[in-house]
Amino acid sequence: MTKYRNQKPQLDYLGLSALDFKYQLSVPELVEEAIKNGEGTLADSGALAVDTGKFKGRSPKDRFIVDDDLTRETVWWGDVNIKISEHYFDALYQKMVAFVEGKQVYVRDAYACANKNYATSIRVITEHAFQNIFANNLFLRYNEDEEMPTQPEWTIIAIPSFLANPATDGTRQENFSILNFTKKIILIGGTAYTGEIKKGIFSVLNFVLPHQKNTLSMHCSANVGKDGDSAVFFGLSGTGKTTLSADPNRALVGDDEHGWGEGTIFNFEGGCYAKCVDLTAEKEPQIFNAIKFGALLENINYFPNSRHVDFSNIDKTENTRVAYPLHFISNAMEPSVAPVPKNIFFLTADAFGVLPPISKLTPGQAMFHFISGYTAKVAGTETGVTEPQLTFSACFGKAFLPLHPTAYAKLLGEKMKKNQVNVWLVNTGWSGGPYGVGSRMKLSYTRAMITAALNGDLENATFVNHPVFGLAMPASCANVPTEVLNPRNTWSDATAYDTKANELAKAFLDNFEDFKEFADEEMKKGMPQLKEMVV
Numbered sequence: 005m006t007k008y009r010n011q012k013p014q015l016d017y018l019g020l021s022a023l024d025f026k027y028q029l030s031v032p033e034l035v036e037e038a039i040k041n042g043e044g045t046l047a048d049s050g051a052l053a054v055d056t057g058k059f060k061g062r063s064p065k066d067r068f069i070v071d072d073d074l075t076r077e078t079v080w081w082g083d084v085n086i087k088i089s090e091h092y093f094d095a096l097y098q099k100m101v102a103f104v105e106g107k108q109v110y111v112r113d114a115y116a117c118a119n120k121n122y123a124t125s126i127r128v129i130t131e132h133a134f135q136n137i138f139a140n141n142l143f144l145r146y147n148e149d150e151e152m153p154t155q156p157e158w159t160i161i162a163i164p165s166f167l168a169n170p171a172t173d174g175t176r177q178e179n180f181s182i183l184n185f186t187k188k189i190i191l192i193g194g195t196a197y198t199g200e201i202k203k204g205i206f207s208v209l210n211f212v213l214p215h216q217k218n219t220l221s222m223h224c225s226a227n228v229g230k231d232g233d234s235a236v237f238f239g240l241s242g243t244g245k246t247t248l249s250a251d252p253n254r255a256l257v258g259d260d261e262h263g264w265g266e267g268t269i270f271n272f273e274g275g276c277y278a279k280c281v282d283l284t285a286e287k288e289p290q291i292f293n294a295i296k297f298g299a300l301l302e303n304i305n306y307f308p309n310s311r312h313v314d315f316s317n318i319d320k321t322e323n324t325r326v327a328y329p330l331h332f333i334s335n336a337m338e339p340s341v342a343p344v345p346k347n348i349f350f351l352t353a354d355a356f357g358v359l360p361p362i363s364k365l366t367p368g369q370a371m372f373h374f375i376s377g378y379t380a381k382v383a384g385t386e387t388g389v390t391e392p393q394l395t396f397s398a399c400f401g402k403a404f405l406p407l408h409p410t411a412y413a414k415l416l417g418e419k420m421k422k423n424q425v426n427v428w429l430v431n432t433g434w435s436g437g438p439y440g441v442g443s444r445m446k447l448s449y450t451r452a453m454i455t456a457a458l459n460g461d462l463e464n465a466t467f468v469n470h471p472v473f474g475l476a477m478p479a480s481c482a483n484v485p486t487e488v489l490n491p492r493n494t495w496s497d498a499t500a501y502d503t504k505a506n507e508l509a510k511a512f513l514d515n516f517e518d519f520k521e522f523a524d525e526e527m528k529k530g531m532p533q534l535k536e537m538v539v
Contacts, residue, residue: 037133050297059195060321070184080408092174110136114143118340119270125156138198144274164196211406220264223401225249226257234342238400239351255337271340280324283315294332354433355380355392362453363475370427371413372530410522436494452483
C-alpha cells in the first residue's frame, strides 16, 4: 500500500482543500476503523456486519438527475428520472462541502468496467469506513503498479448524517441521491444504504455507454464456458438469475451489471452485492462461502448470544445483503472480460402458468420482451403480496435507465443480429396451472433446458409456435418430459389455459402502450396476438 499513501490526491477540484481524510486504506485497516467508530461488529465468519440505519434499501423517489443542457433532451424524464435544477444541486453541494470540512472522511479511488477501453475512474468520499469497504468490494480495484488519476472522471460524495431541508433544497425529504452528468458528481445524503453508491454508478454507465459509446449497458449476470462461449442472463428478483448463472462448469463473468461493446462483454464491477435472506451453504454455496473476512454484511441478525448470523431472521428487513469482491467466488473470471454472447436468456417467473419453460425468440420478439421485462411477484416475495402480481420492468432494470427503454432495446436488436445471437425466454415459474393450482417448474428441468441451449442441442430441434405469444417452443429436449415443453398440454382444462394466455397477453400489450410510440416495426412484430375465443 506504500505507493497509494505517497499518492495522496488533491481534492481542490471539489473545493475540499481543508478536508481531513484517510486515503485508500486497506480492508483490514477499514475494518479496524469501522469497529473503533462503533459502525459494526465482526461475525464469526470474519465478515463485518453493519446496520445501515433508517434506510435498508434504495429510495427511488428520492433519486434525482440534474436538468441541464446535457440531459434536458436526452434523459427519459418521469417517475424514474426525476428532475432537479442546477441551482438546487449547486446550493446543496456547497452545504455538503461546508458540512464535511473539519470532519474525518474516507477516500477511495477505483474504477468501473473491466475492459480498459471502457473504464471509468471513480473517487468515492464516504463518511463511514464501512461505506469505503463497500466501494472497495463492489468497484474494480487498482493494482499497486497502476497509476491512478489525479482527478477522476466521476466523484461520489456519500455523507449519511447530512440531511437536506426539503423546504429549501428541492428534495422530497431529508435523504437524496443526485446525479449531475455535466459536473460528473453524485451526491448522496441522509441514507447509509450502500446500494445507492452502486446503483448511482450503474445509472451513470447506463447513460454514458449507450449514448456516447454505442455500447449496451445491461442489468444481467454472465458466464462463459471452457470454449469461450459467453451467455448472458437477464431477470428480475425471484427468477433465478443468480442461481442459474452460477454453474460449476462455467466461469462467472459477473452477477449483476455488464456492458456489450465491440467484440466483447465485460463486468462493470469488481464484486457482488448478494441477497442473504434464507441463505444456506446447500442452496447457494458460492455466496455462503464468500462471507468471510473482507466481506460486508448489511442489516442481518445474529442468533441470540452469539455472532453467528441467522439468515432466516428478517426482523430488520427482507433486504439483507452481503458485499464481497469477485475473487471471493472460486470460479470467477479475472479480468471479467469475455467474448460477445452466443446465447441470451430472459428469465421470468410466470405465476400464471402461461409462458413456455423455454422458447426461442426472433429479434423483434427479443426487443419486445426486453422492453417488457416481465415477471410475477408471488406471496412471500414482498410484504403485502398475497396473490400473484404482474410486474413489468423495462429492460429488466427500469429503475436505473436514464434513456428511453427503446434506446437499449434497439441497441440489443442491432447487436443480436450482427453477432447472430440466440435469445431464449425461460419461464422458471409455474406449469400445469397458475400459482395455487399448478406447480413450480423443477430447477433440474430448467438447468437441462439451459444446458441444451448452451450446448447447441436445440439448434436442430423441431419448434412449434405458441398460438398467442408466437414464441418458438422446442418439441423435445434431453432430460425434460415432452409434455412440459408446451404449457397448454400441462393444463387439465385447455380452454382455461387459452383464457389465461389471452389475459396475460393483454397485460403485455397494455404495458407496451407506454413504449409503442417510439418502437420500430420489427419490435411491434414481436407483440403477442390475442386469440379469438370460441364461446
